[in-house]
Amino acid sequence: xxxxxxxxxxxxxxxxxxxxxxxxxxxxxxxxxxxxxxxxxxxxxxxxxxxxxxxxxxxxxxxxxxxxxxxxxxxxxxxxxxxxxxxxxxxxxxxxxxxxxxxxxxxxxxxxxxxxxxxxxxxxxxxxxxxxxxxxxxxxxxxxxxxxxxxxxxxxxxxxxxxxxxxxxxxxxxxxxxxxxxxxxxxxxxxxxxxxxxxxxxxxxxxxxxxxxxxxxxxxxxxxxxxxxxxxxxxxxxxxxxxxxxxxxxxxxxxxxxxxxxxxxxxxxxxxxxxxxxxxxxxxxxxxxxxxxxxxxxxxxxxxxxxxxxxxxxxxxxx
Amino acid sequence: xxxxxxxxxxxxxxxxxxxxxxxxxxxxxxxxxxxxxxxxxxxxxxxxxxxxxxxxxxxxxxxxxxxxxxxxxxxxxxxxxxxxxxxxxxxxxxxxxxxxxxxxxxxxxxxxxxxxxxxxxxxxxxxxxxxxxxxxxxxxxxxxxxxxxxxxxxxxxxxxxxxxxxxxxxxxxxxxxxxxxxxxxxxxxxxxxxxxxxxxxxxxxxxxxxxxxxxxxxxxxxxxxxxxxxxxxxxxxxxxxxxxxxxxxxxxxxxxxxxxxxxxxxxxxxxxxxxxxxxxxxxxxxxxxxxxxxxxxxxxxxxxxxxxxxxxxxxxxxx
Numbered sequence: 218x219x220x221x222x223x224x225x226x227x228x229x230x231x232x233x234x235x236x237x238x239x240x241x242x243x244x245x246x247x248x249x250x251x252x253x254x255x256x257x258x259x260x261x262x263x264x265x266x267x268x269x270x271x272x273x274x275x276x277x278x279x280x281x282x283x284x285x286x287x288x289x290x291x292x293x294x295x296x297x298x299x300x301x302x303x304x305x306x307x308x309x310x311x312x313x314x315x316x317x318x319x320x321x322x323x324x325x326x327x328x329x330x331x332x333x334x335x336x337x338x339x340x341x342x343x344x345x346x347x348x349x350x351x352x353x354x355x356x357x358x359x360x361x362x363x364x365x366x367x368x369x370x371x372x373x374x375x376x377x378x379x380x381x382x383x384x385x386x387x388x389x390x391x392x393x394x395x396x397x398x399x400x401x402x403x404x405x406x407x408x409x410x411x412x413x414x415x416x417x418x419x420x421x422x423x424x425x426x427x428x429x430x431x432x433x434x435x436x437x438x439x440x441x442x443x444x445x446x447x448x449x450x451x452x453x454x455x456x457x458x459x460x461x462x463x464x465x466x467x468x469x470x471x472x473x474x475x476x477x478x479x480x481x482x483x484x485x486x487x488x489x490x491x492x493x494x495x496x497x498x499x500x501x502x503x504x505x506x507x508x509x510x511x512x513x514x515x516x517x518x519x520x521x522x523x524x525x526x527x528x529x530x531x532x533x534x535x536x
Numbered sequence: 537x538x539x540x541x542x543x544x545x546x547x548x549x550x551x552x553x554x555x556x557x558x559x560x561x562x563x564x565x566x567x568x569x570x571x572x573x574x575x576x577x578x579x580x581x582x583x584x585x586x587x588x589x590x591x592x593x594x595x596x597x598x599x600x601x602x603x604x605x606x607x608x609x610x611x612x613x614x615x616x617x618x619x620x621x622x623x624x625x626x627x628x629x630x631x632x633x634x635x636x637x638x639x640x641x642x643x644x645x646x647x648x649x650x651x652x653x654x655x656x657x658x659x660x661x662x663x664x665x666x667x668x669x670x671x672x673x674x675x676x677x678x679x680x681x682x683x684x685x686x687x688x689x690x691x692x693x694x695x696x697x698x699x700x701x702x703x704x705x706x707x708x709x710x711x712x713x714x715x716x717x718x719x720x721x722x723x724x725x726x727x728x729x730x731x732x733x734x735x736x737x738x739x740x741x742x743x744x745x746x747x748x749x750x751x752x753x754x755x756x757x758x759x760x761x762x763x764x765x766x767x768x769x770x771x772x773x774x775x776x777x778x779x780x781x782x783x784x785x786x787x788x789x790x791x792x793x794x795x796x797x798x799x800x801x802x803x804x805x806x807x808x809x810x811x812x813x814x815x816x817x818x819x820x821x822x823x824x825x826x827x828x829x830x831x832x833x834x835x836x837x838x839x840x841x842x843x844x845x846x847x848x849x850x851x852x853x854x855x
Contacts, residue, residue, distance in 0.1 A: 304718045305718065399623045399624065400760075400761060400762065400763070401741070401759075402759045402760060402761045403761050406761075420742065422720070423739065423742040423743070424742070424743075424754070424756065426756065426759075432832075432833075433759050433833050434833055434834070434836070435743070435756030435759070435833060435834065436756070436834070436836075437743065437745065437754030437755070437756070440720075440721045440745075440752050440754070441719075441721060442719060442721045442722050442725075443719065444719070465843075471836075471837055474835075474836040474837070475836055475837065475839065477836070478836060501841070505841045508838075509838070512836075512838050513751075514751075514752050514753055514754055515753070515754065515755070515834050516793075517753070517755075517790075517793035517794055517796070517797060517831075518790055518793070518794065519827075519828070519831050520794065522820075522824045522827075524784075
């Protein structure tokens with residue numbers, strides 16, 4: 218099924234303890250699109266400047282991403298972000314932000330985009346997320362991401378948008394901040410109470426958790442000995458998650474659990490190299506192998522309670 | 537099989553945002569013993585002062601804990617710790633430490649204790665851990681815990697002790713500090729290279745991970761809406777882990793994976809109330825229920841690769 222994404226398209230300058238890039242393709246919609254393109258037909262809605270280069274458009278198209286709604290303002294410049302990570306790769310330190318054409322971004326959806334069944338509202342101003350969501354009337358499943366800036370400056374708008382989506386895909390700290398609740402389980406329950414059927418919490422190197430009204434599912438992150446650049450990991454996760462749901466057309470809990478694995482798999486590749494470099498040359502065999510690996514690293518054999526109690530000897534009187 | 541534990545026995549004064557206790561039973565060996573007592577016959581080695589009331593000895597014995605090697609120095613006072621937790625319950629702030637009789641603790645093992653098959657060396661000075669380990673010649677499986685103090689002040693001794701154990705059970709930050717390696721996967725591999733067959737990393741609210749020479753297993757924590765007092769959670773985890781292994785007498789990877797679950801289950805109860813209060817009145821039915829719950833919250837259905845690829849449509853050319 219078709220999958221629509223609205224979000225930022227950017228050039229990133231990133232420095233980590235392991236190297237640097239002065240100008241590479243980035244942005245939430247870009248990372249999402251490339252990851253999701255392994256599963257579904259993606260349509261991207263975003264804005265770029267005259268400096269964006271046909272090679273970047275071609276890159277998206279080579280991955281099957283429909284760029285019809287990619288708006289180009291030739292007089293403007295593409296959103297630019299410069300950041301640094303220290304050895305603790307969990308925290309991005311922003312050194313420079315040039316919003317450029319992104320400052321006045323108003324998503325414009327073609328008629329075909331409005332008919333999308335799956336929609337990801339990347340991290341943009343919540344009123345814009347709301348407007349996009351209202352235009353995609355037949356959507357089967359809409360998910361939204363956000364960030365601390367909007368939680369702090371546009372909270373009512375953000376909650377209005379959340380009330381109209383099926384899933385919130387958000388990181389750990391933001392979930393707690395959004396719900397104003399230090400306990401993550403309570404925070405997720407509070408967000409669920411606003412309307413969404415699912416809350417997906419991304420926890421970086423600690424994995425991810427899925428909350429629905431009647432279930433909880435949690436997985437570790439894929440174990441990596443070297444994390445090179447975490448930029449875009451969250452959007453890549455969302456791309457794998459939404460891409461898989463769109464590919465199977467199901468949104469029940471069993472499908473969402475598998476989608477969590479695919480999201481984690483895609484994010485694990487993303488952080489292995491700078492920007493989108495690793496995902497660009499990813500193969501299905503590699504995705505499949507890590508999906509299987511997730512099963513191996515989370516499986517344990519259940520044993521009948523009797524076997525536990527039986528092993529206890531004298532102290533089993535506590536039963 | 538018999539399970540020996542050596543460690544601290546203490547009185548704790550704890551304050552959290554949810555309440556306080558001025559003087560409650562604590563210490564690594566205490567938390568470990570009570571948790572492990574649900575699975576195995578535990579022998580405790582430790583020292584207390586004249587202030588350690590018979591009621592506390594009786595409490596241990598009521599849980600089937602053998603207190604033969606519990607040394608009492610009537611002239612001295614029991615180890616005392618005072619700490620505070622803020623809303624971020626991950627960090628304990630130590631306000632006061634009175635080592636008292638624990639300052640000169642020299643573990644004394646009875647002949648029966650020396651014949652133990654399973655041994656947990658709680659967090660004490662590493663040379664003492666080493667000496668105990670050398671006395672238990674027929675042990676099938678010995679595990680060790682430690683803390684930042686020993687990593688910083690007795691590193692060679694600690695590594696000597698680690699070389700002689702089968703498993704290191706340690707928290708996340710300590711694993712990184714011990715291996716001098718910010719990446720946890722590399723840190724665990726480095727510790728494994730010193731000799732142990734397994735490294736168990738406790739990650740608090742993020743769960744726990746098991747590293748062996750050829751496998752990785754990771755689980756989330758049991759989701760709790762209220763964490764009341766995290767004191768002793770790590771030792772309670774170790775008690776469930778070692779207790780289960782001792783109960784089944786197996787130490788292969790399948791058994792260790794289940795032991796990880798039992799450790800997490802026991803720790804999840806521990807933090808629900810102050811000190812050992814919750815574990816003291818725990819039932820097997822409650823343990824069993826959370827064990828099953830872990831299966832539910834970590835399970836997902838694998839699908840054949842063909843079904844993933846098939847769902848892709850035109851973009852499946854990437855295969």
